[in-house]
Amino acid sequence: xxxxxxxxxPTAQRTRERILDASLAMFNALGEPNVSTNHIADETGISPGxxxxxxxxxxxxxxxxxxxxxxxxxxxxxLPDTRAPDLEDLWLQLHLLFEAISQYRFLxxxxxxxxxxxxxxxxRFSRILDRASTSARTLLQALAQAGILHASDExxxxxxxxxxxxxxxxxxxxxxxxxxxDGSRSDPGVGIRRVLGLLxxxxxxxxxxxxxxxxxxxxx
Amino acid sequence: xxxxxxxxxPTAQRTRERILDASLAMFNALGEPNVSTNHIADETGISPGxxxxxxxxxxxxxxxxxxxxxxxxxxxxxLPDTRAPDLEDLWLQLHLLFEAISQYRFLxxxxxxxxxxxxxxxxRFSRILDRASTSARTLLQALAQAGILHASDExxxxxxxxxxxxxxxxxxxxxxxxxxxDGSRSDPGVGIRRVLGLLxxxxxxxxxxxxxxxxxxxxx
DNA sequence: ATTATCTATAGATCTATAGATAATGC
DNA sequence: ATTATCTATAGATCTATAGATAATGC
Numbered sequence: 001x002x003x004x005x006x007x008x009x010p011t012a013q014r015t016r017e018r019i020l021d022a023s024l025a026m027f028n029a030l031g032e033p034n035v036s037t038n039h040i041a042d043e044t045g046i047s048p049g050x051x052x053x054x055x056x057x058x059x060x061x062x063x064x065x066x067x068x069x070x071x072x073x074x075x076x077x078x079l080p081d082t083r084a085p086d087l088e089d090l091w092l093q094l095h096l097l098f099e100a101i102s103q104y105r106f107l108x109x110x111x112x113x114x115x116x117x118x119x120x121x122x123x124r125f126s127r128i129l130d131r132a133s134t135s136a137r138t139l140l141q142a143l144a145q146a147g148i149l150h151a152s153d154e155x156x157x158x159x160x161x162x163x164x165x166x167x168x169x170x171x172x173x174x175x176x177x178x179x180x181x182d183g184s185r186s187d188p189g190v191g192i193r194r195v196l197g198l199l200x201x202x203x204x205x206x207x208x209x210x211x212x213x214x215x216x217x218x219x220x
Numbered sequence: 221x222x223x224x225x226x227x228x229x230p231t232a233q234r235t236r237e238r239i240l241d242a243s244l245a246m247f248n249a250l251g252e253p254n255v256s257t258n259h260i261a262d263e264t265g266i267s268p269g270x271x272x273x274x275x276x277x278x279x280x281x282x283x284x285x286x287x288x289x290x291x292x293x294x295x296x297x298x299l300p301d302t303r304a305p306d307l308e309d310l311w312l313q314l315h316l317l318f319e320a321i322s323q324y325r326f327l328x329x330x331x332x333x334x335x336x337x338x339x340x341x342x343x344r345f346s347r348i349l350d351r352a353s354t355s356a357r358t359l360l361q362a363l364a365q366a367g368i369l370h371a372s373d374e375x376x377x378x379x380x381x382x383x384x385x386x387x388x389x390x391x392x393x394x395x396x397x398x399x400x401x402d403g404s405r406s407d408p409g410v411g412i413r414r415v416l417g418l419l420x421x422x423x424x425x426x427x428x429x430x431x432x433x434x435x436x437x438x439x440x
Numbered sequence: 441a442t443t444a445t446c447t448a449t450a451g452a453t454c455t456a457t458a459g460a461t462a463a464t465g466c
Numbered sequence: 467a468t469t470a471t472c473t474a475t476a477g478a479t480c481t482a483t484a485g486a487t488a489a490t491g492c
Contacts, residue, residue, distance in 0.1 A: 158417035169389035197378035201421035
């Protein structure tokens with residue numbers, strides 16, 4: 001056990017952050033399984049021993065990064081609490097989700113492998129999916145209530161699950177479909193349009209036109 | 221270079237097959253990145269040296285397995301050539317696809333990582349996606365021609381891409397969503413229903429009822 | 441004589457730790 | 467005195483090969 005650092009020194013704090021930054025960048029570029037603690041130390045410009053002074057293990061680094069990811073996702077899933085959510089909330093939520101996922105895309109690239117090897121992250125991710133499901137359901141039910149979406153309960157369930165599947169594995173699909181395996185960031189616009197494509201057949205014509213305007217105006 | 225075996229001895233042939241069988245089973249159960257050539261040799265009951273007599277490398281094993289996968293997928297993608305494909309062809313194709321993928325699920329579990337590390341498999345998989353896209357498009361266009369599906373060209377494109385994404389990453393999504401990380405085979409029924417769920421809003425009511433009957437009758 | 445198999449091992453990792461040394465804060 | 471860092475290394479892999487030995491087929 002390391003003693004708690006109540007007042008961390010500026011230098012060490014920066015080193016810790018630099019390790020996390022380098023890890024995230026390399027994980028995203030090369031895939032987490034293909035990046036060793038030696039690579040990370042090397043890229044950060046420190047010794048492997050120093051890396052293990054700041055982090056218990058490679059998994060510890062992954063978990064710290066995951067905490068950042070989880071915070072971003074939870075923020076993206078927030079819905080307005082004083083009024084019913086509308087189409088523009090859905091549109092914004094999708095943009096925030098794709099942005100957060102893109103920032104931590106290494107997690108989604110090797111999702112099954114990472115979750116298989118780490119029980120803690122596994123259960124936390126499982127709860128993220130549940131929260132996403134709840135959020136999406138709430139949103140779509142509000143749209144149904146407002147009369148701009150028409151779907152049976154079964155349709156709605158299928159819709160929510162398919163949307164979650166598509167968002168979760170968009171990074172993977174985009175990679176294999178486009179053939180860009182270098183881990184570079186890709187335009188989230190197509191992914192967002194595909195998720196919205198799941199929804200459109202259930203939307204009112206007026207709402208569909210509304211979406212078209214949003215897409216044209218903000219370019220995604 | 222190994223000399224060509226024109227008339228392979230039965231024993232050796234069996235060993236080769238046993239290596240492939242053990243590899244497939246362990247890859248599916250534990251994930252390809254987590255299975256070493258030592259594990260495979262151990263499970264097959266041979267020495268690591270013997271394994272390398274039969275296969276050039278671990279990648280060689282993966283490629284041999286991939287060839288079997290590719291053949292199964294290509295077979296599943298075949299459409300009738302003497303008549304226009306109909307709803308039941310689509311239904312059958314989905315079943316064959318899910319069956320083939322389930323048999324080689326290790327490929328889909330770590331798809332991006334495997335394709336990143338192996339250029340040959342990468343380009344072959346890319347062509348599989350193209351063939352799947354063509355097959356799906358042909359099928360859906362036939363349905364549109366027959367008047368049982370109504371969708372614009374843009375809708376149809378989105379539909380095809382979303383279906384391919386869902387089928388390709390169903391194994392991954394099912395794993396993280398259900399929380400069963402032991403690599404065991406899961407019921408493909410839900411996955412098939414989800415893919416069909418993409419289609420239903422574009423279908424004629426009569427065709428939708430047809431699907432419901434198929435699902436009830438054959439249990440998926 | 442050829443094919444199949446095993447033993448033993450080189451060489452390259454990788455994760456993680458022990459222990460020495462340097463830098464900082466009181 | 468505490469915190470941060472480095473050097474060096476143990477110990478566990480893992481992939482792959484060399485070279486010896488066994489089994490098979492003509």
